Amino acid sequence: MAQSVKNFKNTSRNFAYLIPIILGTLFGMCSFIGRHEGKINIGNILLYANILFYILLFALAFFAITKITAYANRHRSSLDKPFAPLRRITLDWSPRSIITLWCAITALWIPYFITYFPGVYWYDTSWQLMEYFDSSVPFTDHHPFMMTYLFVGFAHIGKALFNNAIYGLYLLILIQALLSTLSIACATCYTAKYNVPWKCRLFMALFLAVFPIIPMLSMTLAKDTFNTPFFVFFSIAFCELWKTQGTILKSVPFDIFFVIDVLAVSLTKKTGMYIVILAMIFLVCTAIKSWRRKLGTLILAGIPYLIVGVVIPTFVLPTLHIAPGESNEILAVPMQQVANVAHNHKDDLSASEITDIEQIYHMDINQLQQAYCWYKADPIKGQQLSSEDEDNVRIPAHFRFCSSLRC
Numbered sequence: 001m002a003q004s005v006k007n008f009k010n011t012s013r014n015f016a017y018l019i020p021i022i023l024g025t026l027f028g029m030c031s032f033i034g035r036h037e038g039k040i041n042i043g044n045i046l047l048y049a050n051i052l053f054y055i056l057l058f059a060l061a062f063f064a065i066t067k068i069t070a071y072a073n074r075h076r077s078s079l080d081k082p083f084a085p086l087r088r089i090t091l092d093w094s095p096r097s098i099i100t101l102w103c104a105i106t107a108l109w110i111p112y113f114i115t116y117f118p119g120v121y122w123y124d125t126s127w128q129l130m131e132y133f134d135s136s137v138p139f140t141d142h143h144p145f146m147m148t149y150l151f152v153g154f155a156h157i158g159k160a161l162f163n164n165a166i167y168g169l170y171l172l173i174l175i176q177a178l179l180s181t182l183s184i185a186c187a188t189c190y191t192a193k194y195n196v197p198w199k200c201r202l203f204m205a206l207f208l209a210v211f212p213i214i215p216m217l218s219m220t221l222a223k224d225t226f227n228t229p230f231f232v233f234f235s236i237a238f239c240e241l242w243k244t245q246g247t248i249l250k251s252v253p254f255d256i257f258f259v260i261d262v263l264a265v266s267l268t269k270k271t272g273m274y275i276v277i278l279a280m281i282f283l284v285c286t287a288i289k290s291w292r293r294k295l296g297t298l299i300l301a302g303i304p305y306l307i308v309g310v311v312i313p314t315f316v317l318p319t320l321h322i323a324p325g326e327s328n329e330i331l332a333v334p335m336q337q338v339a340n341v342a343h344n345h346k347d348d349l350s351a352s353e354i355t356d357i358e359q360i361y362h363m364d365i366n367q368l369q370q371a372y373c374w375y376k377a378d379p380i381k382g383q384q385l386s387s388e389d390e391d392n393v394r395i396p397a398h399f400r401f402c403s404s405l406r407c
Contacts, residue, residue, distance in 0.1 A: 016062075017059060017062065019058075019062065020055065020058030020059045020061070020062045021055055021058075021059070023054070023058045024051060024052075024053075024054035024055030024056070024057065024058045024059070025051050025054075025055065027054040027058070028047070028050035028051030028052070028053065028054040028055070029047070029050070029051065031050045031054070032044075032046060032047045032050045032051075033374075037374055038340070038374025038375065039344065039374075089101065089104075089202075090198075091188060091189055091192060091198060091201045091202060091205065092189060092192040093189050093190055093192050093193050094189070097189050098182075098185050098186055098189050099185075101184075101185040101188060101189060101205055102181055102182050102185040104205075104209070105181040105184055105185060105205070105208070105209040106177075106178065106181045108209045108210060109177060109181060109209070109215045109218070112177075112215040112216065112218075112219055113174065113177065113219070116216070116219035117170065118166045118167065118169070118170040118173075119166075119169060119170050119173040119219055119220065119221055120219060120220040120221070121169070121220070121221050121222075122220060122221070122222040124143055124222055124223065125151065125221050125222050127143070128143050128147065128148040128151055129148075129151055129152065129155065131148055132148065132152045133152075133155075138323060139321070139322050139323065140322060140323040140324070141313075141317055141322055141323065141324050143223060144223055144267055144268055144269065144270060145317070145320070145322050146267040146268065147223045147226065147267075147268055150172070150226075151169065151172070151221070154168040154169050154171060154172040155168050155169055156168065157171065158170075158171070169221060172221060173218075173219060173220075173221050176218060176221070176225060176226050176229070177215070177218045177219065179229040179230075180214075180215075180218040180225075180228065180229045181218075182229065183228070183229035183230075183232035183233060184205070184208045184209070184214075184232075185205075186232070186233065186236055187208075187232055187235075187236060188201055188204050188205045188208065189201070190236050190239070191204070193243065194243075223268055223269050224269065226268050227264075227265065227268040227269040227272060230261055230264040230265045230268060230272075231265055231269075231272070231275075233257075233261045234258075234261050234262060234265050234276065237254070237257070237258050237261065238279055238280075238283065240254075241283055241287075241288075241297065242283060242287045245287055245288055245289060245290075245293070246283075246287075246288040246290060246293030246294070246296065246297055247293070249293055249296045249297070249300075255300070258300060259300065259303055262276045262300070262303065262304045263303070263304055263307060263308075265304070266304035266307070266308040267308060272304075273304045273305060273308045273309060276301060276304050277301050277302075277304070277305055280297055280298065280300065280301030281298075281301065283297060284297050284298060284301075332377040332381065333377070335360075335361070335377065335380060335381065336377040336380065338357065338360075339361070339368055339371075339372045339377075339380040340372065340374065342354075342357055342365055342368050342369060342372070343368070343369045343372040346365060346369065349365075361380060368380060
């Protein structure tokens with residue numbers, strides 16, 4: 001029996017090396033694609049060299065981690081001493097722990113608040129601002145109109161308080177950053193409910209607090225970055241629904257918070273509504289047993305659809321004279337794949353297939369080939385401005401952008 005257990009452990013440990021092998025293969029392929037304009041050439045030896053390099057790298061890292069973990073388990077008492085002063089931060093699911101960690105992460109992000117002043121702005125953000133401030137740019141729901149109004153509202157706050165719209169937008173970035181640090185604190189502390197060890201929670205918090213990409217992204221203003229903390233809150237609420245099998249629905253404060261959050265997720269990013277609905281349907285079909293709780297969960301899932309998918313396009317957008325967004329946004333990935341075929345394998349397409357593609361993309365096959373870019377889908381969706389249109393688009397003089405504004 002003891003020998004069987006030992007053999008099973010050895011087999012499981014060897015089987016676990018499939019993880020670095022799979023990761024190495026994916027990283028190697030992606031590295032090759034990034035250097036060859038989005039193409040994979042199976043006859044190029046560099047492809048296999050890349051894959052082999054990353055497999056060895058991940059396997060070595062995996063081996064090192066297993067050895068370090070084994071050493072740590074043998075010397076647990078001595079390794080606990082340096083963490084003793086930090087034990088006061090319990091990192092459990094309590095208001096005190098959440099607020100403490102929130103303040104600590106925010107303090108670590110202060111250098112980014114200063115360095116990135118007055119913030120970084122994506123092309124989409126500038127486009128949304130021009131929809132309001134430049135009459136030559138049509139106001140549409142291509143990007144969530146609520147986000148457009150939010151940007152414009154804080155731009156007006158900046159004009160009113162500081163005579164410069166960019167300061168108002170920077171205030172919105174600070175609010176976004178505070179929401180981001182709060183979501184990190186909540187996510188870290190919530191893992192305590194799943195019996196994640198304290199040290200793991202501590203290292204998770206440290207990584208999320210000091211890994212530079214996260215605060216750098218939080219200092220950029222766009223629908224994606226503003227949506228992220230609300231999506232984290234939704235993920236925590238989803239886990240709580242799963243963990244309690246829906247009994248948490250009896251809590252009125254939870255229900256109110258959940259409705260507000262899923263609306264924020266859906267109104268700040270177009271795909272948010274679909275993610276919420278699909279996640280809740282999956283929850284109903286797998287984790288929740290009671291029919292009454294299933295019904296309550298489906299009602300919660302239906303709220304963002306009714307408001308964002310029915311009420312807003314039917315009543316709100318026409319009242320505000322906002323053109324609806326394009327219906328092809330949700331199909332960006334398959335459209336990009338078909339455009340890849342049209343760009344790289346046009347001769348393999350039949351005449352009828354080319355005709356169908358031209359009708360779907362609203363451009364002829366030659367234009368589609370020229371518009372295709374392997375790492376972004378916007379050009380093939382017909383959203384790229386012509387040079388003449390770009391010359392006509394101007395930001396009004398009263399809306400002063402600083403040199404840090406990146407379009």
